[in-house]
Amino acid sequence: MHIDELDTPVLTIDLDALETNLDRYQAYYTKHGIGLRPHIKTHKTLAIAHMQMAKGAIGLTCQKLGEAEVMVGGGLNKDILIPFNIIGKQKLDRLTALARRTEKLTVAADSAYTINGLSAAAAADGVTLGVVIEVETGSNRTGVTAQEAVELGQLIDKSPGLELRGIMGFPTAPSVRPLIQEILSLFDQHGLPHPIVSGGSTGYAMQAHEIPELTEYRSGEYPVGGYGHLVAGRHTVEQCALRVIATVVSRPNDDRVVLDGGSKTMSASIMQTDKGPSIGYIVEYPEARFYAFSEEHGHVDISACTKKPVIGERVQVLPVHPCPCVNEHNELVATRKGRVEAVWPIYARGKIR
Amino acid sequence: MHIDELDTPVLTIDLDALETNLDRYQAYYTKHGIGLRPHIKTHKTLAIAHMQMAKGAIGLTCQKLGEAEVMVGGGLNKDILIPFNIIGKQKLDRLTALARRTEKLTVAADSAYTINGLSAAAAADGVTLGVVIEVETGSNRTGVTAQEAVELGQLIDKSPGLELRGIMGFPTAPSVRPLIQEILSLFDQHGLPHPIVSGGSTGYAMQAHEIPELTEYRSGEYPVGGYGHLVAGRHTVEQCALRVIATVVSRPNDDRVVLDGGSKTMSASIMQTDKGPSIGYIVEYPEARFYAFSEEHGHVDISACTKKPVIGERVQVLPVHPCPCVNEHNELVATRKGRVEAVWPIYARGKIR
Numbered sequence: 001m002h003i004d005e006l007d008t009p010v011l012t013i014d015l016d017a018l019e020t021n022l023d024r025y026q027a028y029y030t031k032h033g034i035g036l037r038p039h040i041k042t043h044k045t046l047a048i049a050h051m052q053m054a055k056g057a058i059g060l061t062c063q064k065l066g067e068a069e070v071m072v073g074g075g076l077n078k079d080i081l082i083p084f085n086i087i088g089k090q091k092l093d094r095l096t097a098l099a100r101r102t103e104k105l106t107v108a109a110d111s112a113y114t115i116n117g118l119s120a121a122a123a124a125d126g127v128t129l130g131v132v133i134e135v136e137t138g139s140n141r142t143g144v145t146a147q148e149a150v151e152l153g154q155l156i157d158k159s160p161g162l163e164l165r166g167i168m169g170f171p172t173a174p175s176v177r178p179l180i181q182e183i184l185s186l187f188d189q190h191g192l193p194h195p196i197v198s199g200g201s202t203g204y205a206m207q208a209h210e211i212p213e214l215t216e217y218r219s220g221e222y223p224v225g226g227y228g229h230l231v232a233g234r235h236t237v238e239q240c241a242l243r244v245i246a247t248v249v250s251r252p253n254d255d256r257v258v259l260d261g262g263s264k265t266m267s268a269s270i271m272q273t274d275k276g277p278s279i280g281y282i283v284e285y286p287e288a289r290f291y292a293f294s295e296e297h298g299h300v301d302i303s304a305c306t307k308k309p310v311i312g313e314r315v316q317v318l319p320v321h322p323c324p325c326v327n328e329h330n331e332l333v334a335t336r337k338g339r340v341e342a343v344w345p346i347y348a349r350g351k352i353r
Numbered sequence: 354m355h356i357d358e359l360d361t362p363v364l365t366i367d368l369d370a371l372e373t374n375l376d377r378y379q380a381y382y383t384k385h386g387i388g389l390r391p392h393i394k395t396h397k398t399l400a401i402a403h404m405q406m407a408k409g410a411i412g413l414t415c416q417k418l419g420e421a422e423v424m425v426g427g428g429l430n431k432d433i434l435i436p437f438n439i440i441g442k443q444k445l446d447r448l449t450a451l452a453r454r455t456e457k458l459t460v461a462a463d464s465a466y467t468i469n470g471l472s473a474a475a476a477a478d479g480v481t482l483g484v485v486i487e488v489e490t491g492s493n494r495t496g497v498t499a500q501e502a503v504e505l506g507q508l509i510d511k512s513p514g515l516e517l518r519g520i521m522g523f524p525t526a527p528s529v530r531p532l533i534q535e536i537l538s539l540f541d542q543h544g545l546p547h548p549i550v551s552g553g554s555t556g557y558a559m560q561a562h563e564i565p566e567l568t569e570y571r572s573g574e575y576p577v578g579g580y581g582h583l584v585a586g587r588h589t590v591e592q593c594a595l596r597v598i599a600t601v602v603s604r605p606n607d608d609r610v611v612l613d614g615g616s617k618t619m620s621a622s623i624m625q626t627d628k629g630p631s632i633g634y635i636v637e638y639p640e641a642r643f644y645a646f647s648e649e650h651g652h653v654d655i656s657a658c659t660k661k662p663v664i665g666e667r668v669q670v671l672p673v674h675p676c677p678c679v680n681e682h683n684e685l686v687a688t689r690k691g692r693v694e695a696v697w698p699i700y701a702r703g704k705i706r
Contacts, residue, residue, distance in 0.1 A: 007441065007706050008706070063648065063649045064649055084613075084649065085602040085613075087600060087613070088360065088361070088665070091360065110603050110605065111664055113664040113665060114603075140605075140609070140652075141611060141647060141650055141652060142602075142605060143605060144605065247440060247441065249437070249438040249440050249495070250438055250463050250464060250467075251464070252463065252494075252496060252497065256493070260437075260440070261705065263620075263622075263677050264680050265705050267616075267620075267677075268620050268621035268623075268677050269616075269621040270621075294494060295394060295416065295676055295677065296416045297494055299493075299494060311440070311466040312440060312466060321621070324617065324620075327617050328680065329703060329705075350681065352362050352617055352649070353360050353361070353362065353363075
């Protein structure tokens with residue numbers, strides 16, 4: 001089947017671009033002796049996760065337990081990190097069961113509350129859970145200070161059923177190296193192990209070597225790129241593998257066309273660009289601006305286009321943020337040189353628990 | 354099962370609030386003799402659509418063909434309006450097939466391109482498709498001018514397989530009445546029928562009677578409300594039926610907690626409030642501000658709270674925009690007075706084609 005035969009809107013991934021991205025990032029991490037632990041939240045598919053592991057990834061990152069269950073159930077049970085505080089009896093029950101089906105399972109914690117829950121569940125079920133402490137490295141989200149990390153490390157170290165495995169942070173710009181060094185020094189002073197020092201964020205993925213203390217790196221978007229990565233120069237247009245194909249369904253005047261995909265297709269993510277807010281980059285019409293959405297309509301300003309798209313025409317759109325875009329879809333169509341090679345179910349879509 | 358036994362994050366709907374909203378809006382439309390044609394894009398569930406029809410709705414609005422197929426397949430085949438330009442062979446094939454399974458099916462068009470496609474498909478398949486012309490009433494999206502509407506009306510009127518049914522607009526603030534009157538007058542001058550004059554938008558839903566020319570009104574969010582409707586005074590907190598229950602998973606300091614739901618739970622929709630951008634309204638902590646999200650984290654400023662939420666605590670969150678929020682989820686849990694009464698699959702979720 002040719003890509004032009006796909007009804008629209010449809011989420012596609014270009015396999016040549018995908019493989020190029022997988023190779024160039026894996027080569028970087030192999031060169032620097034840092035483990036690459038891809039974050040599956042971006043693509044949420046088994047097929048791509050299997051490709052990442054086959055190319056040399058040390059394990060996977062799954063933001064939610066339900067995503068980890070999908071990956072482990074799909075044969076990817078070697079090494080899973082869940083960088084999230086797992087709380088509550090229902091999830092803890094599933095977590096200890098998952099630990100039995102996974103060769104190496106590690107979760108993150110940033111509070112005694114989380115650690116105590118993990119320990120009670122692990123001890124009751126007779127399993128050992130690996131735990132890394134989440135430290136605050138600039139996101140102002142979850143994560144603790146250096147001193148708190150030591151205290152939590154000591155708590156984990158003495159808690160039944162738990163194994164202290166080190167620390168993680170998000171994001172880990174090169175500038176956070178002194179903080180990481182400080183924490184590791186404190187850990188050493190207190191005899192706390194830290195076999196895992198995990199950094200993350202695709203934005204700094206090619207600077208991971210500037211923090212030599214990192215043993216591994218978590219990156220989600222590197223396989224697919226996106227409008228933000230294009231602007232930042234991390235991916236060329238050709239390397240932006242994830243694309244929504246949409247059709248022009250209306251052209252009310254010569255300054256505006258409407259596509260058959262809005263927030264339910266692209267996600268409600270909006271990126272600020274130098275031309276104003278944008279919902280996506282239209283490959284065939286770089287001068288056009290996808291400036292707004294309704295749920296099923298994409299509003300595109302074509303006033304700057306010399307050649308103008310017409311009703312019935314198809315365009316390829318790079319999402320501004322691939323992860324939420326993928327989460328709107330049930331399937332990802334894998335193509336190569338215009339041919340549809342596979343239709344991949346997005347199995348981990350909607351796994352919020 | 355009690356609502357507190359549901360694992361989080363989870364999308365819930367309060368049945369008492371839902372029924373109150375269905376009744377009060379239906380009563381308004383019945384009183385004014387305007388047909389209520391609920392837009393199912395908000396809830397995307399068969400159960401609520403059946404309730405809306407049972408309470409007196411004249412038919413349903415489905416933004417995409419795939420949504421209409423779900424509704425008709427679920428027994429709701431009385432009267433469907435798809436206010437969207439249906440383009441391309443694959444969709445047109447499905448559309449004419451759907452017309453056979455629906456007592457009354459109407460689609461919108463705003464171009465000769467769309468009309469010619471509809472006519473060719475209908476004539477080839479031996480069915481009649483009802484068509485309304487979408488007119489521009491303030492959204493700067495799709496839709497034509499008064500003069501263009503007449504021209505398209507004449508085209509529809511002479512096109513095999515099509516039946517001109519009138520006009521539709523979105524949104525239809527009371528201020529657009531003169532435009533609607535102008536169009537209807539032009540239609541009358543040219544002998545063009547307009548049995549349907551369809552208005553829409555929940556924002557103006559209770560002002561529909563100020564345009565007496567409207568024969569029907571499309572509203573999606575009235576059954577569930579949301580943060581925007583709360584601010585606008587259209588729904589009380591109690592009438593905001595759609596709620597995400599989330600758990601506090603981290604409290605890095607006394608100014609911030611993190612919930613276990615971010616954009617993958619709430620959608621990436623952001624609303625500007627007088628306190629800054631917001632992702633949702635936290636019912637138990639009105640002083641808190643859900644100011645940012647990651648995909649699986651909700652970032653909440655609790656600096657203004659006198660009593661502060663603690664790790665492990667559950668809160669109810671009103672989304673800022675219910676429609677995209679629902680589209681992130683596979684199931685909607687219907688509750689009443691704390692008891693889980695049903696778990697409804699969100700069958701029309703992700704139906705973008």
